[in-house]
Amino acid sequence: MTDLSSSTSIATMTAIVQHGYGGTEVLSIDRMPVPTPRATQVLVRVHAVSPDSGTVHLMTGDPFAVRLALGLRRPRQPIVGLAFVGVIEAVGTEVRGFAVGDRVAGSASAAFAEFVVATPTKIARIPDGVSMTDAATLPISASTALQAVRDGARVREGQSVLIIGAGGGVGSFMTQLAAAEGAHVTGMASAGKAAFVRSLGAERVIDYRATPEPADWGRFDVIIEAADGRALHVLRRALTERGTLVIVGADKSGGPLLRGADRQLRAMLLNPWVKHRLTAVMQRENSDDLAVLLDMIAQGALRAAVDEVAPLDGALAAIDRLAHQRVSGKAVIELSAEAR
Known part of the structure; x- marks a missing residue:
């Protein structure tokens, strides 16, 4: 050596x-x-x-x-x-x-x-x-996306999935990975990123400025939230009865000590007491997931x-x-x- x-x-x-x-x-x-x-x-x-x-x-x-x-x-x-x-x-x-x-x-x-x-x-x-x-x-953004879609959300074929922050670094990979599983993906992003999000495999795009109320989004089997910062009870309004909510990352909501990370903690604490499945993704950097993603790029299954x-x-x-x-x-x- x-x-x-x-x-x-x-x-x-x-x-x-x-x-x-x-x-x-x-x-x-x-x-x-x-x-x-x-x-x-x-x-x-x-x-x-x-x-x-x-x-x-x-x-x-x-x-x-x-x-x-x-x-x-x-x-x-x-x-x-x-x-x-x-x-x-x-x-x-x-x-x-x-x-x-x-x-x-x-x-x-x-x-x-x-x-x-x-x-x-x-x-x-x-x-x-x-x-x-x-x-x-790939090493941070795509690895986080893979762990959110595969491990956190457990996305399956035929599910309706909402990706909040679909136009961002992590969201662009989550949109592709959920679509690759056969899910019906809706991406939430700014109007200027709508065409980009559709190019990733989203069947529908919600402009978060034009349609801010969850009551107008529809109902989803899975919501993966990577940008918005809304309270858990607000996001849960857009879930189906047994839907899954996954919180990814630490946005700028919440108090100055933890910001959005406190939503991750509250989601896991609340999960045992509600019908919805609430979880959070704390990104784990590892070579195995990275190798999977690199192979997907090589095979043309991910861009x-x-x-x-x-x-x-x-x-x-x-x-x-x-x-x-x-x-x-x-x-x-x-x-x-x-x-x-």
């Missing part, structure tokens, strides 16, 4: 660094030390990354629980981002199943940099024919809905557009031309 202590002669690397909490004004593109991996890790030369809502929560420090966990005034880990793709530069002596030169997708802290250290349980090899750009969209591919010098602007919900599907930031 590769000696990690001498895996690269480069001492510093370019990275997207966070200096406090707020908007993209707290980010900059700086030089940072190349990380030193352990024997149980791999070192990856990063080619592309993809921001997600978690990137925004960590940048803004909202909910406040983020600051309690990561640092009150600024993050203790200054390099941002989780989802990446690249080529393995070095393999630890205790790592099996990966080799130098493998193209991989995965998630790790401090991913938005030229080099990242990752654990084998959170990376998967990219199949031939799948671009780095497409693969970069990476890439709205924007930005170069490194356009990274902060791309993150800003994501923070203001101006991205349909996913944005990708290329650190190398080889990402294509």
Whole structure:
């Protein structure tokens, strides 16, 4: 196996660094030390990354629980981002199943940099024919979507499914995955994203501004909520008698400590006492789910809905557009031309 202590002669690397909490004004593109991996890790030369809502929560420090966990005034880990793709530069002596030169997708802290250290349980090899750009969209957003549709909602053929936030990063994958199961999918999104959501497999699109009342949506066997922030009792009005409600992510509703994460907790606490099935998805980063998604991309059963591919010098602007919900599907930031 590769000696990690001498895996690269480069001492510093370019990275997207966070200096406090707020908007993209707290980010900059700086030089940072190349990380030193352990024997149980791999070192990856990063080619592309993809921001997600978690990137925004960590940048803004909202909910406040983020600051309690990561640092009150600024993050203790200054390099941002989780989802990446690249080529393995070095393999630890205790790592099996990966080799130098493998193209991989995965998630790790401090991913938005030229080099990242990752654990084998959170990376998967990219199949031939799948671009780095497409693969970069999967590790966080698509994995969350898969766990929401497959594990949380348990979507089955013939069910009526409402995806709230269907035009976003996670929602674009949930819409496709639910439709692939044979469900009759309705997507909720802004009017400007309606055509995009239909292209993902939705049979119907609800404009959340024009039709804000659940009484006007219809009744659904499954509602997967990834953006709206409405109270649980309000969303339950649009469920069939034994319907399922899945809460995904932590939107900006609720108090400053937990924001929307408190709805996830309340859904699980309320579930034993109501006829509806109420649950929440806490995304679990793992190589098995990522491998499933990469294979679906390779087989043409899933597409990476890439709205924007930005170069490194356009990274902060791309993150800003994501923070203001101006991205349909996913944005990708290329650190190398080889990402294509």
